[in-house]
Amino acid sequence: MLQFNFDNSYLTLAPKLFEKVLPTAVYAPRLVIFNKALAAELGLNSDVAEEMIAELLSGNKILQGSQPIAQAYGGHQFGHFNMLGDGRAILLGEHLTAQNRRFDIQLKGPGATPYSRNGDGRATLSSMLREYIISEAIHALQIPSTRSLAVVATGEEVHREYTHEGGVLTRIAASHIRVGTFEFVRRFNDLETFKTFVDYTIQRHYPEVMNTENPALALFTAVMEKQITLIVNWMRVGFIHGVMNTDNMSICGETIDYGPCAFMNAYHPETVFSSIDKGGRYAFGNQAQIAKWNLTRFVETLLVLIHPESDKAIEMAQEVLQTFNPKFEAQWLRMMRNKLGLMHEEEGDEQLIHSLLLWMQDHGADYTNTFLALIYPEFLKEALYQNDAFKAWQQEWLKRMEIENNLASIELMRQSNPVVIPRNHRVEEALQASAHDGDLAPMNNLLAAIAQPYQKNSEFSQFQNPPADGGKNYKTYCGT
Numbered sequence: 125m126l127q128f129n130f131d132n133s134y135l136t137l138a139p140k141l142f143e144k145v146l147p148t149a150v151y152a153p154r155l156v157i158f159n160k161a162l163a164a165e166l167g168l169n170s171d172v173a174e175e176m177i178a179e180l181l182s183g184n185k186i187l188q189g190s191q192p193i194a195q196a197y198g199g200h201q202f203g204h205f206n207m208l209g210d211g212r213a214i215l216l217g218e219h220l221t222a223q224n225r226r227f228d229i230q231l232k233g234p235g236a237t238p239y240s241r242n243g244d245g246r247a248t249l250s251s252m253l254r255e256y257i258i259s260e261a262i263h264a265l266q267i268p269s270t271r272s273l274a275v276v277a278t279g280e281e282v283h284r285e286y287t288h289e290g291g292v293l294t295r296i297a298a299s300h301i302r303v304g305t306f307e308f309v310r311r312f313n314d315l316e317t318f319k320t321f322v323d324y325t326i327q328r329h330y331p332e333v334m335n336t337e338n339p340a341l342a343l344f345t346a347v348m349e350k351q352i353t354l355i356v357n358w359m360r361v362g363f364i365h366g367v368m369n370t371d372n373m374s375i376c377g378e379t380i381d382y383g384p385c386a387f388m389n390a391y392h393p394e395t396v397f398s399s400i401d402k403g404g405r406y407a408f409g410n411q412a413q414i415a416k417w418n419l420t421r422f423v424e425t426l427l428v429l430i431h432p433e434s435d436k437a438i439e440m441a442q443e444v445l446q447t448f449n450p451k452f453e454a455q456w457l458r459m460m461r462n463k464l465g466l467m468h469e470e471e472g473d474e475q476l477i478h479s480l481l482l483w484m485q486d487h488g489a490d491y492t493n494t495f496l497a498l499i500y501p502e503f504l505k506e507a508l509y510q511n512d513a514f515k516a517w518q519q520e521w522l523k524r525m526e527i528e529n530n531l532a533s534i535e536l537m538r539q540s541n542p543v544v545i546p547r548n549h550r551v552e553e554a555l556q557a558s559a560h561d562g563d564l565a566p567m568n569n570l571l572a573a574i575a576q577p578y579q580k581n582s583e584f585s586q587f588q589n590p591p592a593d594g595g596k597n598y599k600t601y602c603g604t
């Protein structure tokens with residue numbers, strides 16, 4: 125039997141913070157993929173008949189100890205506040221591992237909830253497999269992320285622009301507490317409820333701030349630092365989240381809500397794939413400033429706890445917020461130095477980094493493979509890198525490398541630069557085969573390739589290249 129060790133602490137919070145709701149049964153659940161490695165990490169027995177897993181992780185049968193709820197939250201979507209909530213997700217409960225680690229077990233796409241508004245509460249099989257692939261890739265890239273335990277096909281139709289088969293994803297998260305949850309609790313609940321919720325979040329994610337002089341301010345500082353690290357990591361691997369609304373920003377610093385996200389091929393800071401992001405608000409190079417904007421919305425909710433006088437509270441919050449840019453820039457610079465193997469810090473480094481980025485931008489060079497060209501001769505062979513401007517840059521870099529320990533530098537570069545990312549065209553190929561043609565082989569190959577993204581493996585070389593046309597016209601969609 126698939127048995128979680130449920131301990132559902134969220135239900136101890138005020139009733140307005142969630143609604144009890146059961147998944148809506150589906151016609152013919154069929155297990156498409158199950159993450160055995162993750163099941164083992166969670167201490168689950170996965171030696172269970174596929175039919176049973178499909179029944180349980182579609183929501184057709186309720187797991188023992190589960191107390192399903194949909195969580196309430198709000199959020200600034202493209203700058204405007206809306207009341208949202210789990211419209212197509214149901215939290216089955218919190219699983220405690222043997223090591224006492226707490227994880228939310230959530231179904232995504234299990235049918236309507238009180239927060240569904242006009243939506244059907246469903247998701248397409250293809251979009252849930254997409255989240256599975258990309259979240260597992262982000263995790264393998266050693267970037268904090270929600271995880272994917274399973275995807276079950278529903279045997280039912282979901283109507284979008286076209287008709288698709290439905291799918292239910294089992295998502296695992298340290299929690300689903302979002303900036304948008306804080307916004308909802310602060311705006312629509314009394315102060316006592318908000319205080320209890322803040323304490324709950326601190327105990328769950330940042331127990332170390334509990335005994336500080338000003339826990340609310342310390343919480344904000346800690347969340348800000350987690351977000352900075354997260355965004356720097358996204359920048360390192362060329363990840364574009366695509367819809368960094370405040371409801372899609374997790375307080376614990378995990379990448380969450382894989383919707384119109386994608387990986388950049390050719391480097392350009394203005395790269396956007398999301399079909400609805402017309403103004404480029406969530407473009408690759410804007411992600412840090414958007415995180416700061418979201419954090420400002422977050423700290424606004426906390427002002428009342430930071431200081432009883434609002435002017436003073438604002439001043440104290442601003443003092444912390446003002447450290448965002450310098451902290452981000454310092455971490456970003458360290459990360460870029462790592463990508464170039466520069467362990468020491470020299471004055472001209474920033475210039476060296478920016479001139480490489482500018483060269484990539486001018487020549488449509490692939491972000492991932494350009495760094496690999498500095499490590500692996502086979503990438504360097506490409507015609508693009510025979511370009512004079514690149515060669516001149518490379519000479520400068522080699523000169524700068526003279527003060528570094530070569531072996532250690534190369535090792536640092538290998539750890540900082542992925543060889544395999546889930547390239548958009550490969551992801552699409554895998555989804556076409558798995559969700560539409562019933563052929564799981566391309567998806568399993570892709571998952572095997574992205575499982576060890578920093579290792580060069582000739583078996584997976586077909587996953588290293590960008591599409592022939594550069595993939596510039598690739599588009600992604602929200603909420604499919």
Ligand code: AMP
Pocket residue numbers: 208209210211212213239240241242243244245246247367371372381383602603
């Ligand atoms: P997202 O773009 O996935 O972050 O979703 C934004 C909001 O829309 C969240 O409150 C979702 O729960 C809700 N939502 C998205 N798709 C659906 C759907 N098919 N049915 C109901 N609610 C949905």
Ligand code: MG
Pocket residue numbers: 371372381
């Ligand atoms: Mg969302």
